[in-house]
Amino acid sequence: MEKDHILSLARARRSVRRYSGEPVDLEDILYALEAASQAPSGSNRQPWRFMIVTDPEVKSRIREASESGEREFYARVSGEWGRWLAGKGLSWRKPFLEEAPVLVLVFSEMGAPYHRESVWLATGYVLLALQELGLESLTYTPSDTKRVAESVGASDGFSLEAVLPIGFSLDGGKKETRRKVGEMTFHNRWGECIGVEISTGP
Amino acid sequence: MEKDHILSLARARRSVRRYSGEPVDLEDILYALEAASQAPSGSNRQPWRFMIVTDPEVKSRIREASESGEREFYARVSGEWGRWLAGKGLSWRKPFLEEAPVLVLVFSEMGAPYHRESVWLATGYVLLALQELGLESLTYTPSDTKRVAESVGASDGFSLEAVLPIGFSLDGGKKETRRKVGEMTFHNRWGECIGVEISTGP
Numbered sequence: 544m545e546k547d548h549i550l551s552l553a554r555a556r557r558s559v560r561r562y563s564g565e566p567v568d569l570e571d572i573l574y575a576l577e578a579a580s581q582a583p584s585g586s587n588r589q590p591w592r593f594m595i596v597t598d599p600e601v602k603s604r605i606r607e608a609s610e611s612g613e614r615e616f617y618a619r620v621s622g623e624w625g626r627w628l629a630g631k632g633l634s635w636r637k638p639f640l641e642e643a644p645v646l647v648l649v650f651s652e653m654g655a656p657y658h659r660e661s662v663w664l665a666t667g668y669v670l671l672a673l674q675e676l677g678l679e680s681l682t683y684t685p686s687d688t689k690r691v692a693e694s695v696g697a698s699d700g701f702s703l704e705a706v707l708p709i710g711f712s713l714d715g716g717k718k719e720t721r722r723k724v725g726e727m728t729f730h731n732r733w734g735e736c737i738g739v740e741i742s743t744g745p
Numbered sequence: 746m747e748k749d750h751i752l753s754l755a756r757a758r759r760s761v762r763r764y765s766g767e768p769v770d771l772e773d774i775l776y777a778l779e780a781a782s783q784a785p786s787g788s789n790r791q792p793w794r795f796m797i798v799t800d801p802e803v804k805s806r807i808r809e810a811s812e813s814g815e816r817e818f819y820a821r822v823s824g825e826w827g828r829w830l831a832g833k834g835l836s837w838r839k840p841f842l843e844e845a846p847v848l849v850l851v852f853s854e855m856g857a858p859y860h861r862e863s864v865w866l867a868t869g870y871v872l873l874a875l876q877e878l879g880l881e882s883l884t885y886t887p888s889d890t891k892r893v894a895e896s897v898g899a900s901d902g903f904s905l906e907a908v909l910p911i912g913f914s915l916d917g918g919k920k921e922t923r924r925k926v927g928e929m930t931f932h933n934r935w936g937e938c939i940g941v942e943i944s945t946g947p
Contacts, residue, residue: 546877546878547776548750548877549754549777549780549870549873549874549877550776550779550780550783550874552751553779553780553781553783553784553870553874554783556783556785558785573926573927573930573939574749574752575751576926576929576930577752577755577926578751578752578755579755579926580923580924580925580926580929581752581755581756581758581923582755582869582872583758583760583872583883583884586825586826586829586830587829587921587923589923589924589929591929592929592930592931593926593929593930593931594930594931594932594933594935595930595931595932595933595939596932596933597932597933598933601933601934623788624788624858627788627789628788656826657886659861659862659865660861660865660886660906660907661865663861663862663863663865663866663869664865664866664868664869664872664884665869666866666869667784667865667866667867667868667869667870667872667873668751668755668869668873670784670785670866670869671751671869671870671873672751672752672755675748675750675751676748681785682785682866684859684862695934695935696934696935696936697935698935698936704862705862719789721782721783721789721791722782722791723782724775724778724779724781724782724795725775727778727782727791727793727794727795728775728778728794728795728796728797729794729795729796729797730796730797730799731796731797731798731799731800731803732803732897732898733796733897733898733899733900734898734900737775737797
């Protein structure tokens with residue numbers, strides 16, 4: 544087993560917002576969710592629930608509920624966040640919610656300790672597992688998660704954390720750049736950056 | 746590249762609370778944090794900060810701050826959570842905070858959108874990368890994260906999300922069992938479990 548598989552996957556993965564219609568094998572989705580279900584969680588409550596959506600009618604409802612929340616959000620967002628969104632050409636329109644062959648809705652059980660933390664940790668597993676299978680994805684959190692959860696009839700007590708469109712990229716877009724890990728990492732003292740370059744691979 | 750590496754790692758990983766004194770290569774820790782720093786985040790703000798702690802004096806301060814918060818928490822916890830903790834023999838004592846050769850403190854920048862979600866997703870990357878290198882770990886969130894953050898002089902504006910002791914297990918403990926992914930996964934309709942067994946690997 545290679546020893547730098549995770550880092551290669553992490554580096555290769557990027558957020559994708561345009562999907563081709565090419566279908567995805569449901570077994571692959573289940574592989575990624577199976578990995579997620581092995582993650583640790585508060586009191587081992589496994590507070591995640593996943594909804595795989597392939598039905599166009601359901602996707603369309605999810606898109607409608609998402610976009611109505613986004614229209615309100617984009618009308619009020621400002622500051623650094625607003626500038627970032629505008630700079631990326633992002634808007635309230637979320638066509639990927641219908642274009643991607645599969646959506647995975649990720650929910651957390653609100654009564655479980657550290658439910659949100661646990662579910663997002665498990666979502667990290669999902670992203671790497673999808674990347675391993677050559678599938679592209681996005682972690683999209685609707686501005687109005689409640690409205691979207693209602694649109695699919697989610698039970699009370701479960702909070703929608705993310706919608707993951709999954710499929711194959713239509714564009715040849717590039718990954719956003721990342722800061723060097725040495726700039727984000729301190730050693731023994733806050734503010735004292737470790738500041739190293741790490742070499743990986745041969 | 747094998748196609749079921751992520752699932753194998755996810756299955757093999759378990760939470761470890763007893764560590765041997767065997768030292769850990771700092772390069773390995775940086776490898777895992779480098780993977781994390783490639784994760785997606787809200788507006789690509791990369792809101793994570795990591796503090797690698799190897800200094801025994803700093804570990805001891807972290808343990809003290811953690812345990813004083815835990816004593817208060819354990820005095821008041823009850824219900825299902827309390828029973829789970831008691832059943833696992835867990836208490837306010839956190840010796841792993843001194844026993845593990847390395848601690849990684851994971852912080853999130855509170856001003857960044859979806860900072861908590863982003864940092865926990867990245868923590869999922871960390872756990873898999875550590876597992877790949879044969880390192881064991883725990884995601885421990887102190888009951889009083891503020892006190893622990895203060896004990897290491899973290900800046901205002903950063904929230905302590907988790908302390909990860911990292912090293913080699915002393916015990917031959919077993920992983921907590923997990924529910925089948927088919928029980929946690931719906932298809933197109935809430936409540937309609939996909940209920941499959943997935944086969945992976947030969």
